[in-house]
Amino acid sequence: MDASTLTRDLLIALDPVEMAHAADLAPDPWQVKFLRSAAPRVLLNCSRQAGKSTMAATLAVHTALYEPASLVLLLSPSLRQSQELFKKALSCYRAAGGPVPSKTESALRLELDNGSRILSLPGKQDTVRGFSGVRLLVVDEAARVPGDLYFAVRPMLAVSGGRLLALSTPFGTRGWWYEAWRSQEAWERYEVPATQCPRISPEFLGEERRSMGEWWFSQEYECKFLDGETQPFGREDVERAFEEEVEAWDL
Numbered sequence: 001m002d003a004s005t006l007t008r009d010l011l012i013a014l015d016p017v018e019m020a021h022a023a024d025l026a027p028d029p030w031q032v033k034f035l036r037s038a039a040p041r042v043l044l045n046c047s048r049q050a051g052k053s054t055m056a057a058t059l060a061v062h063t064a065l066y067e068p069a070s071l072v073l074l075l076s077p078s079l080r081q082s083q084e085l086f087k088k089a090l091s092c093y094r095a096a097g098g099p100v101p102s103k104t105e106s107a108l109r110l111e112l113d114n115g116s117r118i119l120s121l122p123g124k125q126d127t128v129r130g131f132s133g134v135r136l137l138v139v140d141e142a143a144r145v146p147g148d149l150y151f152a153v154r155p156m157l158a159v160s161g162g163r164l165l166a167l168s169t170p171f172g173t174r175g176w177w178y179e180a181w182r183s184q185e186a187w188e189r190y191e192v193p194a195t196q197c198p199r200i201s202p203e204f205l206g207e208e209r210r211s212m213g214e215w216w217f218s219q220e221y222e223c224k225f226l227d228g229e230t231q232p233f234g235r236e237d238v239e240r241a242f243e244e245e246v247e248a249w250d251l
Contacts, residue, residue, distance in 0.1 A: 009099050016062040023058065023095035030192055031055050035062075039188035043142075043181055044167035047194035047221045052167040056138050057088035059165070060118055063136045065093075065100050069115035070135035071160075075153060077144045079122040082108060085140050086120035123149050133160045143171035143178070150176050170225040178225055194221040 011018045016035040020027045027035065034042070034055055046052040060072045074089065076082040086108050093102075093110065104111040110118040121128050123145050134156040139145055157164060168177055180187060194200045209217045218224040 012062075012096060012099065013066050016059055019062050019092065019096055020055075020058050022097070023092045025054065025058070027051075027055070028196070028198065030190055030196065034190060035059060037188060040161075040163050041185070041187045042163070042165045043187045043189045044165070044192070045181060045190065045223045046167065046169065046192040047197060047200070047223060048169055049200060050192045050194065050197045051199075052192070053085055053140060054088055054092075056140065056165055056167055057085060058092050060089050060136060060138060061092045061096070063163075064110070064112060064116035064118050065096075065114075067116065067135055070117075071131065071133055072116070072118045072136045072138070073128070073131060073134050073153075073156070074118065074120040074138045074140065075123055075128060075145065075149075076120070076140040077123045081141060082120040082122045085138075086110075086118070089118055089120070128153055131156050133162075135160055135162045137162060137164050139164070139166040140168075142166040142168040143175060144168070145177070147176040170219050170223060173225050173227050181225070191223050193223050 008018075008022070012022055017027055017032050020031070020035065028051065031051060034044070035058065044052045044056070056074075060074060064070050064072050074082065074085050076085055090105070090110060100112045100114045100116070102110060102112055108120040119131075128149070129152060137153060137157060139150065139153075142150075154164070156162070166177065166180070170178070172178070181189065194205055195202075205221060208221065212220070215226060219226055
């Protein structure tokens, strides 16, 4: 291995952004910050086509390559989505030149010579229970992952102290993803509307707004959590109905 190759491999090992560059990606400013973050809990509330899945796949591969014996789980709501996310991870691994040789490659599994594994799983409890010691848990399309499944996978991080990354576009004012986004818990949060993505043109967004209408456009491209179009009472209206405001009387 020549000196230039060693230097390149060292740069990639030290900086996940360099891995993105090796995969012919040009990360946006928010993606650079995300890839270099060491936060244990991260939420990506991003527009469609903002590159959140690609960045999650890049981080997954970097973790597996440079943290030996790591177990990286990619969790998606469906088998098709699991396959798509894994394809991005495998593409990133190959583009980086495979710094660590692979032992096994399949449609949803990558095992490396350093003992690390990347597994992509559809969102069913019977497929995800039993794993432990997870170094990185990625929950894709998190707004559509049921709460019971999410709470079933969190304990996988208990002993390993692994990282949790959840990424999605909003899907109404309900579910654990919505609650996590609005909570006071120590998540590192990224909100990336389509206007912050240089690959999406203003002309395209204008056409989408006209075609989809404000409700769908706001959810898919502006990262807004909205009540259902046919919902008679909004989430805030319901919450206010249960507030107790007691007026004190002087007796």
